[in-house]
Amino acid sequence: MTNLDLAKYKSLYLKTxxxxxxxxxxxxxxxxxxxxxxxxxxxxxxxFHSLKSQNYFMGFEKTANFCKALxxxxxxxxxxxxxxxxxxxxxxQDTFTKLENSLANIEKDNTEIDLSxxxxxxxxxxxxxxxx
Amino acid sequence: MTKNIMKLxxxxxxxxxxxxxxxxxxxxxxxxxxxxxxxxxxxxTRSFKPDLIILDIIMPKKDGFEVLNTLHADDNLKKIxxxxxxxxxxxxxxxxxxxxxxxxxxxxxxxxxxxxLAKINILTKNKFQPTTSK
Numbered sequence: 001m002t003n004l005d006l007a008k009y010k011s012l013y014l015k016t017x018x019x020x021x022x023x024x025x026x027x028x029x030x031x032x033x034x035x036x037x038x039x040x041x042x043x044x045x046x047x048f049h050s051l052k053s054q055n056y057f058m059g060f061e062k063t064a065n066f067c068k069a070l071x072x073x074x075x076x077x078x079x080x081x082x083x084x085x086x087x088x089x090x091x092x093q094d095t096f097t098k099l100e101n102s103l104a105n106i107e108k109d110n111t112e113i114d115l116s117x118x119x120x121x122x123x124x125x126x127x128x129x130x131x132x
Numbered sequence: 133m134t135k136n137i138m139k140l141x142x143x144x145x146x147x148x149x150x151x152x153x154x155x156x157x158x159x160x161x162x163x164x165x166x167x168x169x170x171x172x173x174x175x176x177t178r179s180f181k182p183d184l185i186i187l188d189i190i191m192p193k194k195d196g197f198e199v200l201n202t203l204h205a206d207d208n209l210k211k212i213x214x215x216x217x218x219x220x221x222x223x224x225x226x227x228x229x230x231x232x233x234x235x236x237x238x239x240x241x242x243x244x245x246x247x248x249l250a251k252i253n254i255l256t257k258n259k260f261q262p263t264t265s266k
Contacts, residue, residue, distance in 0.1 A: 012151060
């Protein structure tokens with residue numbers, strides 16, 4: 001975490017994070033139609049990576065860790081270590097709602113939602129260890 | 133006091149990081165150009181001729197690895213030092229980037245401006261003296 005006053009960057013952070021979520025929804029929708037499309041897989045991976053990086057930067061570590069788990073999941077798909085299974089799409093879509101809720105809390109009073117249990121739940125639902 | 137105006141090119145797809153770092157580096161007296169993907173980054177490398185490139189890895193169109201490959205294949209461009217802009221969980225990406233010619237890296241999510249300035253200074257052989265620190 002930085003010792004800079006980041007308050008002036010909070011609105012830019014919230015704006016870009018929400019744009020990333022909109023793009024994630026679009027790309028996931030398309031990925032469900034074309035589950036092996038490498039460009040779409042890369043886009044979903046890239047967007048979770050961006051969300052992770054922004055949240056670490058702003059000091060919202062729990063939200064960042066949640067995004068990092070999803071980034072790791074899509075990195076493994078990108079690297080051919082696993083396949084994307086469209087039947088698990090709802091699990092990924094549910095993470096968007098959790099991230100939106102965390103952003104709403106951050107906007108309201110600068111507190112994020114603790115998503116650590118949600119990472120464990122994700123691992124169970126997707127059948128992978130995403131913490132590495 | 134600024135002895136030389138150092139030209140930096142920031143290649144970074146995330147508008148949040150781009151706006152933040154461009155603003156902070158301009159405050160320090162750098163002349164800075166920005167690119168939002170690897171393709172545009174290579175075009176601006178040729179036109180702007182930066183003294184140093186700060187390069188994100190995970191980007192659309194051309195990623196940081198492709199940018200490094202292209203730079204390395206060009207006798208003029210490969211002389212420009214590249215500082216990789218990474219974050220937590222990208223240790224293997226940083227190692228790969230170094231093998232492709234990147235000189236060093238900074239963690240963009242753990243903002244340490246003194247570390248960034250020190251690395252810029254080392255890689256540009258101390259041509260730049262920062263203005264008063266904020």
